[in-house]
Amino acid sequence: MLPNLMEVEMAGDDAKKPVSEIRRRDRAQDEGWIRAFLQAGAWGTLATVSEGQPFINTNLYVYDEAAHAIYLHGARIGRTRSNIEAGGPACFNVSEMGRILPDDVALEFSVEYAGVTVFGLCTVVDDDDEAYRGLQMLMEKYAPQLQPDRDYRPASREDLDRTSVYRIDIEAWSGKMNEKDAGFPGAYWYEHHRTPSPFSSGGKE
Numbered sequence: 001m002l003p004n005l006m007e008v009e010m011a012g013d014d015a016k017k018p019v020s021e022i023r024r025r026d027r028a029q030d031e032g033w034i035r036a037f038l039q040a041g042a043w044g045t046l047a048t049v050s051e052g053q054p055f056i057n058t059n060l061y062v063y064d065e066a067a068h069a070i071y072l073h074g075a076r077i078g079r080t081r082s083n084i085e086a087g088g089p090a091c092f093n094v095s096e097m098g099r100i101l102p103d104d105v106a107l108e109f110s111v112e113y114a115g116v117t118v119f120g121l122c123t124v125v126d127d128d129d130e131a132y133r134g135l136q137m138l139m140e141k142y143a144p145q146l147q148p149d150r151d152y153r154p155a156s157r158e159d160l161d162r163t164s165v166y167r168i169d170i171e172a173w174s175g176k177m178n179e180k181d182a183g184f185p186g187a188y189w190y191e192h193h194r195t196p197s198p199f200s201s202g203g204k205e
């Protein structure tokens with residue numbers, strides 16, 4: 001059973017704050033921004049816990065604004081599914097990195113970023129109609145240029161036996177962003193300096 005998130009106490013100096021309270025309030029974003037960010041985000045990281053051991057799983061996702069929920073899908077078996085089946089709270093984050101913000105002093109270097117963290121209960125979607133709808137929402141998000149039945153065969157009832165569909169019921173969330181003016185002195189994209197991509201295509205195609 002998910003504890004009342006507003007009553008969860010955080011360890012350390014921030015004890016007794018709500019889980020989604022942002023320390024740097026100047027960077028906190030409102031609900032409209034959070035919704036738009038979740039609609040557009042490319043992928044997220046789901047945190048689950050099993051017997052005190054945290055796990056993370058990176059996934060594509062879709063935000064269903066009407067249901068105030070996030071849908072994900074994954075393998076029929078595996079650590080993620082077994083953790084979710086065992087119940088317990090989950091946490092999901094979507095983030096993006098902007099430019100590196102240099103300074104004369106190493107400690108003052110910074111980075112532009114934007115992110116949303118969601119707290120809620122994550123469950124396996126057992127209802128076939130809902131699972132099918134979640135999968136189709138994922139297709140519409142990630143392949144908007146392709147049409148079901150014309151460009152691909154949509155998921156069938158039988159396909160549902162080969163995948164797990166998960167739903168996170170959003171109980172609390174936070175949005176945070178650090179962005180500087182376009183003319184911030186010396187700001188640059190790490191992408192232009194990083195070591196080669198692990199993908200042979202270089203991730204550019």
Ligand SMILES: Cc1cc2nc3c(=O)[nH]c(=O)nc-3n(C[C@H](O)[C@H](O)[C@H](O)COP(=O)(O)OP(=O)(O)OC[C@H]3O[C@@H](n4cnc5c(N)ncnc54)[C@H](O)[C@@H]3O)c2cc1C
Nearest residue numbers: 043055057058059060061072073074075077078079080081
């Ligand atoms: C951007 C991105 C999007 C993805 N989207 C999806 C998606 O939509 N659906 C989907 O099923 N999978 C997706 N994946 C793969 C996903 O991260 C997992 O590998 C997969 O879901 C299997 O998880 P599991 O818990 O069942 O694996 P298990 O093999 O049961 O996990 C056991 C252990 O394997 C290791 N492990 C598992 N996955 C990873 C990983 N990605 N990287 C490093 N170690 C790992 C961890 O140590 C984990 O505790 C995505 C990965 C990335 C990077």
